[in-house]
Amino acid sequence: MTEMIRFVQGNEACVEGALYAGLEFFAGYPITPSTEIAELLSGRLPTNGGKFIQMEDEIASMCAIIGASLTGHKVMTATSGPGFSLKQEAIGYACMAEIPCVIVNVQRGGPSTGNPTHVSQGDINQARWGTHGDHSIIALTASNHQDIFAMTVDAFNLAETYRTPVVLLLDEAVGHMREKLTIPAKDELQIIDRLRTSLGKDVDYHPYLPREDGRLPMSDFGGDHRYNVTGLYHDMWGFPSANPKVVNQLLRHLVDKIENNVHAITRYKEYYLEDAHYIMVSYGSSARSAIHLAEERRKRGERIGVLELQSIWPFPTEVVREKCAAARAVVVVEMNMGQVLAQVKSAVEHPERVFLANRIDGKLIAPHDIKKLLRVIQGKGV
Amino acid sequence: MAVTDYLRQRFFPHMWCPGCGHGTILNSLLRAVEELELSKNDIVMTSGIGCSARISGYVDFHSLHTLHGRALAFATGVKLSKPELTLLVPMGDGDALAIGGNHFIHAARRNIDITAIVMNNRIYGMTGGQFSPLSGPGVKATTAPYTTIDANFDVVKLAIAAGASFVARSTAYHARESTEILKKAIMHKGFSVVEILSQCPTHYGRKNKEGDAVAMLELHKTNTAKLGSKQLEENPNLVARGIFIQEERAEYCIEYGKIVEHAQRRNVK
Structure with a gap:
């Protein structure tokens, strides 16, 4: 070790x-x-x-x-x-x-x-x-x-x-x-390097022509392939183009290469979700308070769990929908005015059952802050 | 190699107006590269946004057409990450000294081995003729219908004050002279600035009654004089051309290399 x-x-x-x-x-x-x-x-x-x-x-x-x-x-x-x-x-x-x-x-x-x-x-x-x-x-x-x-x-x-x-x-x-x-020890976690072109020096390299899987092998500046890089819409050589077909294809490629791989990109953790009636969706430091509260309530037999998002964009809509399908209520715990809340509401089948427990005053949201909202949702009074 | 070997002919015709000085400057630059016998694979041309910035698409180097004003910031990343590359950064006057002014002075301060070429036509051409920080007072532009009241930067003085170790000026009319200066600038180990006065007959010339491209080129000739010339001495109002400063000074990437050595020695102990 x-x-x-x-x-x-x-x-x-x-x-x-x-x-x-x-x-x-x-x-x-x-x-x-x-x-x-x-x-x-x-x-x-x-x-x-x-x-x-x-x-x-x-x-x-x-x-x-x-x-x-x-x-x-x-x-x-x-x-x-x-x-x-x-x-x-x-x-x-x-x-x-x-x-x-x-x-x-x-x-x-x-x-x-x-x-x-x-x-x-x-x-x-x-x-x-x-x-x-x-x-x-x-x-x-x-x-x-x-x-x-x-x-x-x-x-x-x-x-x-x-x-x-x-x-x-x-x-x-x-x-x-x-x-x-x-x-972790070296090699314990996977490290991925970029794909580089295998084309030889006299072969015409198309830096912006995606392969079938949407990936584009790169060539390092200083190498044998000299190409143009621009922020303008560009063709397969990287040369500026306003051709409607080129523009349309490139924008779709830029969006699709990520949105079509949302499953591969999605990262999350779950705590006590199996039988949870109440689910807290959270992330970052807010999730620590949500997890703490769930652990505490589980000891008292309450069926409450946490879905901790680790990838926010592309938003893991399907994971959120599936995990929250059986919940009586979903509480989004975050430190803003409801930015992930909006995503969760549009992901789930019953947006009217999604609530926001937030803090926006510069103080870390505490389990106590979530408890107050939970009491109301659970019908235990204010 | 012929000069045309340095061009991506696939991307022609270029988008510059008839009579524009930028093509002449491209010519001077390519001749400098050719005469220095630099390998195309070793050159990265980084540019920003504007008429001048399109130059990077036409050359057969590694080319990076970036954001308005940011060419030197991108170039700094390219150069420091791979110091063996030769960095050429052509910029327009607004690109280099308005939106990009901060990057310009800081690249000069670091004395990083990049050649900045300010293609100064004293106007924003691509957006249709607005005044730039190099227009100076008394100039007509689409955003100065009653003439400008803004003073202009002196690129040469600014670059020297900011720490550039090679600073020169020439014009599109003096194409051969520009090539000689650019050769020295490219070979200089440190941040080099070459201001090349260019002409924009479409916007600047028309608004300011300077005539057509030929008349404007004539002005490059009559309004300027070589550094140290009798002509300049007799008429200090002329714009000086030539190399104003050429000094050997600590270069950023070389200094960083020393930091790496030092850090690695310390780490071994």
């Missing part, structure tokens, strides 16, 4: 996961509460030949990692609300040009400068629709340090598999709290 046990912050678990996944290039800008990720990587990356750069702003950080991904490296940046807003145009570029990259957003209270040192989960919809235009994207989240590690590794694997930006939505509470992390 070469496993290593550490006592770390969530942000550090993310760093460990990224290095385990093969991170080679990080560009960032200081912002609370994600700064520790940049600080730690500035020390760690050069020790294994990787590169760290502190850019002049959040936009430049996002652009720099896209550039570094094109030379064939695994890349990541980390930020929080205001920085996530600034990165959106370049995230759209990575969607359009199909560049693998990982963006960590350690969420804090918004809008605007908001509540920088306090927890929130207000960027769920921004992760999905922050950049303009139709597109699809992958977003993962985690509620504890072991899962942050695993989801960070998964974020890289999915980015490299689907040639897409992957957003890792952490929050201030999981990012800053300390708990145990067991770093």
Whole structure:
């Protein structure tokens, strides 16, 4: 056993996961509460030949990692609300040009400068629709340090598999709290690298011609195949095109390559769901309170369980529908005004049985906050 | 190789207007690459958005056509992740110094080995003729119907102050001179800035009564003078052409390489 046990912050678990996944290039800008990720990587990356750069702003950080991904490296940046807003145009570029990259957003209270040192989960919809235009994207989240590690590794694997930006939505509470992390032995978790073209140097390479399975083998900048990368609609050579057929095909490809693989991308955990009359759907640090409450109530014989979402986008509609099918009521536990609530309501058969237990004041939602709502739902009075 | 070997002829005809100076600058640049005998596989051209930015589609290098103003930020990622590549970053005046101004000064400050070419036609051409931060006061544009009151940047002074270790200026009229300057800029180890005055007869020339492309090219000739020339000495109002600064200074990727060595030595201990 070469496993290593550490006592770390969530942000550090993310760093460990990224290095385990093969991170080679990080560009960032200081912002609370994600700064520790940049600080730690500035020390760690050069020790294994990787590169760290502190850019002049959040936009430049996002652009720099896209550039570094094109030379064939695994890349990541980390930020929080205001920085996530600034990165959106370049995230759209990575969607359009199909560049693998990982963006960590350690969420804090918004809008605007908001509540920088306090927890929130207000960027769920921004992760999905922050950049303009139709597109699809992958977003993962985690509620504890072991899962942050695993989801960070998964974020890289999915980015490299689907040639897409992957957003890792952490929050201030999981990012800053300390708990145990067991770093898996080498090769214990699967690491996926991008597909690279096997075409020889004099063969015409079509960088944007998807294979039958929708995947596009890449060629590193500096290699034998010289091609154009653009944020404009483009043909199979990467050359700009406004041809309606080309535009139509490309947009459908960008959406389908992710939405058609929602089953492969979906990640979740379940606690006491088998016979549950009441189901709490939650994620991130909120899920810790939901799980705590479920454990407590199970001891008293109440049939209550938790569905913890670890992938938020593409939204795991079918999983939510199936798991919640027999529930008398579903309580979405989150720290925003109901962003995942809306998704759950549209996923289940009886949206009128879906309720929101939330906190939006910068304080971590506690089991107590959920209990109050549960009493009403269960008909036990206010 | 012939100059045409550096072009993706599949993508022609280009989208520049008749009389535009950008094609001439592309010519100067390709001749510089040809005379330096650089391998096409070693060159990455990164550009932003605008008329000038379309240049990256036409060249047979690795090409990265990015976002408005962000070409240097993308280029920084490419270069630092693979320092053996040669980075050419042509930009328009608005692209480089309005929306991209921050990236411009910081790339200069880092002295990262990238060649930035500011194709300065003093106007936003692609959007139809709005004034840019290089237009200067007294210029007519679609967003300045009563003429501009905005002062302009001096690209050369700005680049030098920000830390670029090679800074030069030429014009589309002086195509041969541009090639010689670009050769030196590309070979320079550090951040190099070459401002090349270009002409936009469609928007700038028409609005400001500078005449057609030929008349505007004539202005490149009559309004400029070589650094150190008697002509410039006698008429300091002329725009100076030539190499303003060429210094050996610590280059970012080389310095980072030292950090990597240091970190690895420390890690072994």
